[in-house]
Amino acid sequence: MGIIIIRRKAEKEEILEMLSELGTIIKLAVDVERRILAGGGEYHSDCEEALLIDGSKQDNVWGADWEPENRTVSFGAMINIRPRLGKLGYELEDKNLRILIENIVRDFLDIDRQ
Secondary structure, three states: OOOEEEOOOOOHHHHHHHHOOOOOOEEEEEEOOOOEEEEOOOOHHHHHHHHHHOOOOHHHEEEEEEEOOOOEEEOEOHHHOEHHHOEOOOEOOOHHHHHHHHHHHHHHHOOOOO
C-alpha cells in the first residue's frame, strides 16, 4: 500500500485507498507550510517520509489522524515529539497549530462537507 500525497481536495477513491491500510482511520502527516498532506500508511512516520522525499522540511510536518466516518481529526503521533522545538509530548498541544492542521485536513479530506 502506497502513501498518497494530497495537494487538493481528495477524490473518494483516494480516501478509500488511504483507508485500506487501517480500515476506519487514516494516518496523516501534514506540511503546514506547503499546505499539503500525505496519508495512507500504517504509521505517521510513513507519511512523514513521503513528504520529506517530496521536499517538505521536517519542522513543518506534523502527525494527525482523520476518521471519515466521524469526521474527526486527532493529534496524537510519535512524529509530534520534537524536543528541540519544545514539543515534548505525543499529543500536539499548540492550539494554533492544531487549528491550522485541522483546516488543511478538512479542506482536503472532508469530501462530505458542503
